[in-house]
Amino acid sequence: MKLLLYSGGLDSTALAWKFRPDIAVTIDYGQRPAAGEIRAASALCGLMNLRHDVLKVDLAFLGIGTLVGTETADIAAASEWWPYRNQMLITLAGMRYVARGLSEIMIGAVASDVHADGKKPFLAAISSAMIAQEGGVQVSAPAIDMDPLDLILGSGVPKNLLGAAFSCHVAEYPCGQCRGCEKHLTTIAALSNRN
Template sequence: MEPLTSAVLLISGGMDSVALAYWKRPAAALIVNYGQKPFQRELDVSRYVCQDLKIPLYQQTVLPLPAARPVDSPEGHSSDWVPFRNQLLITLGASLSIQFGLEAVMIGTVQTDRKFADGSPSFLAAMMALLQTQEGQLRLLAPASSLSTLELFEISGTPREVFNGVYSCTYAEQPCQRCSSCVKYAEVMASLSERPKIGPIDDCK
């Protein structure tokens, strides 16, 4: 299966990055362990998706972020905010893109992420400018930034059984069903008129 997009996708095993993988078929994907508790669950789903799409998956481990456990943002936004996470992930993805001679790094930002500073249009524009200051041909792609997660799923061609099995909890190895990521998953599944099934794909390990 030939890639459709000359980019490294930042993948987490969650709804948005998984749907983006099926929609845009990137040349490669990168998952980063920055100290988050659910990392193994995120990795399991990401491996399954990348094997299904025949996308090479690269894994990188960095020192745990000082705020790897979600904290309140200074602006009083959601408690699921992790300071400087997206900036770090984009930088690592950009480095991999340059290494492989690709044109872009791709992030799964959706419309509801605008409540976070690092999901806003101004942040994406600033990171794009920074990348092009350093490497003039490298781009930052956020093709779903104007879409809801439901809209992204509907246009992505993601198999329903795969979408049911993404792992979206921010806090723990077992879904807490209270954080905004778990709530979002349940809301999207309800919109699809199916009882939520929160957990990893059964055979993805």
């Protein structure tokens, strides 16, 4: 069973369209935009005819940064940094599905990711750590060498689907100002210019 960690954002929507995972999973780990992510991911999975699960594990009390509404940590590369976030999401998905036939967890990291847990050394290490354990689950990041525009255009995802995507870091509805919204709007503008 191939699983996609699905936030409802542009990058993971392109991966969902291209790779058609057996299951797309949105994790509500206590991040402020969780309701918006779940709404977008659920709607988009409906349109793509993909199975969508929501996993709720409230870890907000362990969070830092814009996703939880606190100051950014000194060691953070960007304001939305949350300690061990991808490690947490991969582990939670693994915990939920490893005994249910899980073979691969796909994550939407792209080349421009500024966080250490969105880069190749971490992704190779976490895949090795998962493979070494029961179930031998592989972690993959098919877009790790791509920028969002190449990923989206290369995936063939219909542009009208992308209107339902959601990337805000701070609220249930797009704030239009955070780094997530900024990247989202920049990518949509770049896509529009390709017409």
